[in-house]
Amino acid sequence: MDERGWEECDFIFVSGDAYADHPSFAAALLCRLLEAEGYRIGLIPQPDWKDPASYTILGRPLLGFLVGAGNMDSMVAHYTAAKRLRSEDAYSPNNKKGYRPDRATLVYVEGIRRAYKEAAVIIGGIEASLRRFAHYDYWSDTVRRSILLDSKADILVCGMGEKPLLQIARRLALGENISSIIDERGTCVVKHSKNSADLSQWKDAVFLPSFMTVKENDEASLRAYAEHFMMQKKNADPLSAKPLIEENDGNRYVIQNPPALPVSSAEMDRIYELPFTRKAHPMYDDIPALKEVSFSLVSSRGCFGGCSFCAITNHQGRAVTGRSKESLQREARKLTSYKNFKGYIHDVGGPTANFFRPVCAKQKKGGFCTDRECLYPDVCPNLKADHHQYLETLKALREINGIKKVFIRSGIRFDFIQYDKKNGNEFLETLCRHHVSGQLKVAPEHVSAEVLDAMGKCPSSCYEQFRKDFSAVNKKLGLKQYLLPYYICAHPGAGMKEAKELSEYLKKTGFIPEQTQEFYPTPGTLSAVMYRTGLDPRTMKPIYTTKGDRERRKQKALIKK
Numbered sequence: 227m228d229e230r231g232w233e234e235c236d237f238i239f240v241s242g243d244a245y246a247d248h249p250s251f252a253a254a255l256l257c258r259l260l261e262a263e264g265y266r267i268g269l270i271p272q273p274d275w276k277d278p279a280s281y282t283i284l285g286r287p288l289l290g291f292l293v294g295a296g297n298m299d300s301m302v303a304h305y306t307a308a309k310r311l312r313s314e315d316a317y318s319p320n321n322k323k324g325y326r327p328d329r330a331t332l333v334y335v336e337g338i339r340r341a342y343k344e345a346a347v348i349i350g351g352i353e354a355s356l357r358r359f360a361h362y363d364y365w366s367d368t369v370r371r372s373i374l375l376d377s378k379a380d381i382l383v384c385g386m387g388e389k390p391l392l393q394i395a396r397r398l399a400l401g402e403n404i405s406s407i408i409d410e411r412g413t414c415v416v417k418h419s420k421n422s423a424d425l426s427q428w429k430d431a432v433f434l435p436s437f438m439t440v441k442e443n444d445e446a447s448l449r450a451y452a453e454h455f456m457m458q459k460k461n462a463d464p465l466s467a468k469p470l471i472e473e474n475d476g477n478r479y480v481i482q483n484p485p486a487l488p489v490s491s492a493e494m495d496r497i498y499e500l501p502f503t504r505k506a507h508p509m510y511d512d513i514p515a516l517k518e519v520s521f522s523l524v525s526s527r528g529c530f531g532g533c534s535f536c537a538i539t540n541h542q543g544r545a546v547t548g549r550s551k552e553s554l555q556r557e558a559r560k561l562t563s564y565k566n567f568k569g570y571i572h573d574v575g576g577p578t579a580n581f582f583r584p585v586c587a588k589q590k591k592g593g594f595c596t597d598r599e600c601l602y603p604d605v606c607p608n609l610k611a612d613h614h615q616y617l618e619t620l621k622a623l624r625e626i627n628g629i630k631k632v633f634i635r636s637g638i639r640f641d642f643i644q645y646d647k648k649n650g651n652e653f654l655e656t657l658c659r660h661h662v663s664g665q666l667k668v669a670p671e672h673v674s675a676e677v678l679d680a681m682g683k684c685p686s687s688c689y690e691q692f693r694k695d696f697s698a699v700n701k702k703l704g705l706k707q708y709l710l711p712y713y714i715c716a717h718p719g720a721g722m723k724e725a726k727e728l729s730e731y732l733k734k735t736g737f738i739p740e741q742t743q744e745f746y747p748t749p750g751t752l753s754a755v756m757y758r759t760g761l762d763p764r765t766m767k768p769i770y771t772t773k774g775d776r777e778r779r780k781q782k783a784l785i786k787k
Contacts, residue, residue: 227268227284235268236260237395238287240338242296242303242330242353243317244510245271247503250519252297252351256387258500265289265395271507272318272325275333281341289398290346291338292391293379295330295353297515299748301365304328307744308775309365316515335377346404348394349373350383355541356750358384358414359458359472359480360437362451362758364747369441369451369758372472372480374414380404382414385541386527388497389486411464412486417479428469428481432461436473452763455755459763464488464543465593488528488547488592495553498524504564519572521561522635525549525619526576530585531639532599533671534682535717537750538577544594548582551619555626562628569629574620575636580643580653582616585609601641602682611645613653624660634661640668640692641684658699658707665710666696672713672720673731680719680756680769686731711737715781716772717745718756725781732785742785744778 227235237260241253249255257267268287273280296303296317303315304323311323318325327333331353338347357373374382381404383390390412397407408415409427417425425431440451454472461467462485470482489497504520506513528546529538554574561567573579584590585600586608600606623632634657643650657666670689672678678685693709700707713732715725732739747754755763762769772778 230266232266234266234285235287236265236289236399237292238268238270238284239292239294240273240281240334241269241271241294242300242326242334243271243515244319244325244513245269245507246513246516247505247507248516248519249498249500249502249524250297250522251516252294252387254502255497255500256292256391258502259388259497260391260395262500263392263395265399273334273337275327275330275337278337278340281337286342286345289395290348290380290404291342293331293334293338293347293349293354294351295334296326296351299353299356300326300328300330302746302748305365307746308778314514316518317513319510320512321514331373332377335379339378346398347377347379348381348383348391349377349379350387350391352537352541354382355384356537356748358382358482359434359470360440360451360454360474361749362747362754363749364754364757369437371437371441371474372414374416374480375474375478380415381407381410383412384414384482385412385485385543386489387412388489388493408481409483411483414480414482417481418477419479420477422471422473422479425471425479425481428471428483431469431471431481432457434458434470434472437475438473448759449761449766452755452759452761452766455752456763459540459752460596462540462543463593463596464545465588465591466596485543488543488545491547491550494527494547494549498549499553499557521564521567521571522573522575523554523557523571523623524576525554525574525579525616526582529577529581530589530594530600531578531581532602532682534680534752534756535714535745537748540750542577544600545589545592546576546581546584548615551615551622554619555622558623558626558629562626567628569631571623571629571632573633573635574623575634577636578639578642579634579636580613580616580638582619583612585611599682601639601684603679605645609645611642611647611650613643613646613649617649617653617656620656620661631663632661633663635667637667637669641688644688644691644695654695655699655703658696658705659703662707664706665708667710667712668692669712672717672724672728674720674724674727677717677719677724680762681714681717681753711739712743713739713785714743714745715785716778718753718762718769718771720745720772720781721770722777722780722784725784729784739786742782744782745772
């Protein structure tokens with residue numbers, strides 16, 4: 227600040243991650259974007275939350291504090307699916323745990339409020355976004371109220387934060403008080419009122435079941451909680467969603483404005499080409515999470531896969547936005563100028579690498595259907611699976627001078643390859659020839675029809691066909707490459723019968739999984755609602771859930787035999 231002649235920052239970002247100036251880290255991406263708009267930005271990464279002075283090191287910001295728990299939910303970062311403490315934290319210096327607190331968003335806002343009671347505080351990121359309404363908290367086995375109420379922040383930015391945050395920043399810079407900024411897309415606010423009629427400015431709003439209604443364990447409350455989630459899901463499309471209102475404690479209402487419109491390809495190009503150093507701050511020796519992505523390219527965001535256990539669609543949205551080929555080429559050429567770049571791009575992808583462009587007319591406008599999924603229970607007739615633009619982009623990257631190899635590691639949807647009747651075979655051959663380093667990670671997740679249905683995944687026959695196609699292509703190319711499939715045990719719908727079915731399948735195919743994931747009921751997912759309620763919210767029919775540690779361990783052990 228002294229070197230720049232700043233008396234104060236406009237915004238100060240308090241982050242649960244160590245600071246890496248790379249676009250895969252939300253703090254870096256948002257702060258670089260705000261900087262590009264002319265704002266003076268300070269960062270306090272992983273403050274010592276036990277020391278009040280750690281929040282005052284940069285002084286009070288002119289416009290407000292921005293708070294994010296980090297790229298991962300702090301509770302997921304700290305605890306395994308078995309609720310055991312993890313021994314490492316990849317987003318902290320030298321992989322050491324203990325640099326951030328449990329429920330980091332709540333702790334950071336409390337520390338800021340103690341230091342600067344009247345400062346504006348805006349929370350966001352994956353932890354806040356997926357806790358914006360009443361939510362099941364696996365770690366306490368309770369339904370907790372909105373994190374906006376518990377934190378006492380002023381605004382919650384839900385979903386991808388670029389557009390809402392810039393709008394809030396502009397309004398604050400023009401002198402508007404934070405308390406009057408209640409109508410921005412992609413935000414949640416709290417309204418104090420003794421009468422719901424006072425909320426008439428949110429026209430056509432949908433009232434969710436109240437927190438008091440969904441927090442109990444009786445049959446009516448569990449059903450209401452399942453309905454609560456589905457009402458959110460049906461109002462997630464940016465083009466058609468209505469405001470959502472949830473009553474808390476009689477006179478406090480959490481209000482979610484309609485989601486922000488997705489960034490366009492041109493906007494995404496601009497954001498990811500901001501002047502990131504792609505390095506950790508000099509005060510760190512090592513941030514392991516940065517090594518994984520240091521020489522990777524983010525090519526898209528959004529996912530229409532619809533997996534029940536994944537929160538990406540609830541945070542990034544289902545509409546896919548892809549960057550232009552030219553933008554990715556520029557970023558790749560920049561990588562070749564780094565001294566420690568060895569010629570290998572580690573990934574070109576997003577939530578799902580081969581979801582590179584919108585797949586229907588509605589997605590091209592930034593929206594998606596509210597009454598059906600794109601791939602489940604069967605393929606939407608309007609979906610146009612097409613890999614040709616992704617193929618062109620990968621070819622252009624391979625041809626850049628100084629690039630030896632371009633890998634794809636962020637995961638692919640093998641069923642989507644099969645749905646592409648025009649370019650699917652070419653993509654699979656190109657993938658095997660140029661973009662696999664011996665092993666390709668895929669996620670069939672299970673073989674039981676009942677479990678796959680609960681997961682929102684394609685039938686096991688899709689994976690069997692892909693397994694055969696992958697083997698045939700590698701044989702044709704004279705390559706020895708292997709699939710590395712991931713499986714989940716103890717997901718809703720999976721009992722010992724289904725675990726045995728998966729175990730027998732693995733024995734039959736001769737595959738011994740190195741890593742079997744235990745189902746983790748994290749906020750914001752359909753599967754977590756199934757786990758909490760024992761109901762499938764899509765049908766309201768009962769579904770079996772494995773809750774005891776003993777059976778979870780048995781399922782995992784059976785699969786690994």
